[in-house]
Amino acid sequence: MADYYIRLMRLYREPLREVEQFIVLLKRPSVSTTIQEEYRTGRMVHRYRVVRLWEKDPVPLLQRPALLPLAALARTDSAEALLERVAERIGSIEEPGLRANTLGYAKILAGLRFSEAIIDALLREELMRESVIYQRILREGEQRGREEGREEGRAQEARNIVLRQLVRRIGTLEASEREQVEGLSVDQLERLGEALLDFNGPESLSQWLSER
Structure with missing residues (x-):
């Protein structure tokens, strides 16, 4: 924070302007958490303002489209009623992309306060599908799924190869040993594939599994 403050002062020093910094807390922390509003080191003291969103009046946030996502986390006696107001205000935005x-x-920020069921009920899915943010999240999820699928395929292939090599080397495996081998990571399977070349019998596998 202090570093950013100095950079901003340098950037806007002509004419000299006052720089005020804020930290916005979206969710109430645990009781044991201490919220600091200044940073001290040596002789330097740097102060900043802490905005506790759950203490803020939602009305100003509801009046500006850019702040509507934050409004769902503002002060309220009825969280669901507030989320309904947010949904109504979003629905009144004429420009489809915005x-x-x-x-x-x-919908993302509401997850800090509401259950998935309530969010899905009040923030309609059909509008979400138009969102570039939503589409990006879907693409990232699909990419992770493909990567995880490739990794799992690689791991399964390694398991099959090692199991075949073990059977040829030491004979049929005990069910418990087979289960342990199938639970190994790819790196562990690769190490086992190298080690089994020196196995003399079933006891060699038992020893390797106990020492891994």
Whole structure:
């Protein structure tokens, strides 16, 4: 924070402007957490403002589309009623792209306060599908799924190869040993594939598994 403050002062020193920094807390921390509003080191003291969103009036946030996602986390006596107001305000945004993107951000932040069922009920899925944010999340999820699928395929192939080599080397495996081998990671399977070349019998596998 202090570093950013100095950079901003250098950037806007002509004419000299006051720089005020804020930290926005989205979710109430645990009781044991101490929220600091200044940083001290040696003789330097740097102060900043802490905005506790759960203490803020939601009305100003509801009046600006860019702040609507934050409004769902503001002060309220009825969280669900507040989320309904957020949904209504988002639904009134005329520009489809802005409406969909605002809804996408709102749904993400609402997860800090509401259950998935409530979010799905009040923030409609059909509008989410228009959001570029939502589409990006889907693409990233699909990419991770493909990568995980490739990794799992690689691991299964390694298991099959090592199991075949073990059977040829030491004979049929005990069910418990087979289960342990199938639970090994790819790196462990590679090490076992090298080690089994020196196995003399079933006891060699038992010893290797106990020492891994």
